[in-house]
Amino acid sequence: MGDLDSLDLGGFGVYTFDFEHQPAALMRESIQELEDRGWPAFWIPELAGREAFTHAGYLLSCTRRIAVVNGIARIWSREAPWAYGAALLLADAYPGRHVLGLGFGGAPRPGVTPLAAMAAYLDDMDAVRPSNPLPQTPMRRILAAYGPKMLELARDRSAGALTYHVTVEHTARAREILGPDAFLGVEHAVLFETDPARARAAAREHLHRYLNSPYNIAKFRRLGYPDEEITGGGSDRLVDDLVFWGDLDTIVAKLGAHRDAGADHVAIQVIGVEPGRSAMPYWRMLGDALLPQGAGVRRTT
Structure with a gap:
């Protein structure tokens, strides 16, 4: 899909449900620290009431460099033309920093397969003839994909795929299906x-x-x-x-196996944090171990 095929989010990013349950001020403080520490990408779901594009737009407005990825925006939450319009505005306002991750999401719908629903949704998005200004940096989208046919759809009609709760072996298989050029982002949960x-x-x-x-x-x-x-x-x-x-070294080595198997990017979800507490101490440890030295740039204002 032309410009949609180019996507670089760095080797590792943060994936978290935590922001679904935090006030805006704490979300702002947390993502600014992650950006200052050099994390290149931050992934958010759409689950507990935080609307995907409002959520992404707020986080982008709080930051300067970090990419914000919808992982995922549910296709049942809004019609395709409105998702297209929202992603177009974010691409214009924050060039190169928003990625629209689309997924089936929600409960099964009788008579509707995820593959057919996603293909129809992409058809509707691609049929839009926008009256809004077009961004200088193209809108970018990826698809939540697991099975071979959805991975093929992600390869052919988006910048690539996001997988969730999969094995290293699946990552290798997904890379074979996607080919060498399509983006492959892999979420993986870790527990200290x-x-x-x-x-x-x-x-x-x-x-x-x-x-x-x-x-x-x-x-x-x-x-x-x-x-x-x-x-x-x-x-x-x-x-x-x-x-x-396990301990930090064990976790880091296992995360690296996804990269060795063909993942372009691993989105790390820290679990096991007590309710009401932040995973920030673990993100700091992981950042020190995984990010390039000197990646962090402290803000001056």
Whole structure:
């Protein structure tokens, strides 16, 4: 898709649900610190009431350099022309800093497959003839994709794909399907806990809704896990593959495996943080370990 095919978000970024539950002032303080520490990209979901484009626009307005990625904006939350218009404005206002991640999202809809729904949504977006000013830097979009056909759609009709709760083996397969040029961003959950029993208990709590979601169950089956490893809270093998736990060195090494397998970017989701507390101490540790030395530039005002 021409200019949509070029996307560079750096090697690692931050993915978090935390901002769904924080006041605006704390969100601003947190993302400004992440930017100052050199994080190149910040990923936000659309889940608990924070509307995707308002959320992204606010974070972009608080910052100067960091990219803000919708991971994802749900296609059922708004009609395609309005998503197109919103993303167009953000591309104009914040050149090169917003990425529209689109996904099926929500509960299954009878008679509607994710692939058909996404293809139709992209058709509607591409049919828009905007009366708004066009940005100098093109709008960029990616698709949430897991199976081969959705990955092919992401390759052919967007800048690339975002995967969520997948294995390193899936990353290698996804890269084969996407080819060498399309962007591949991989979310992965991490947990700073070295005790296996405590780590797996926290990981299972995090994975509970995904292990009971029809689309995710289908995804885990495609990844090669039999039903007996998916039910009952998930096997140790499944849990350990989907949540990297341990000390900093262990977690960093496992995250690097996604890059070795073909991911352009790994969006790191820190879990296991007590409600009401921030994951910032862990983001600081991860940034020191993963980001290029000198990447942080402190703001002067």
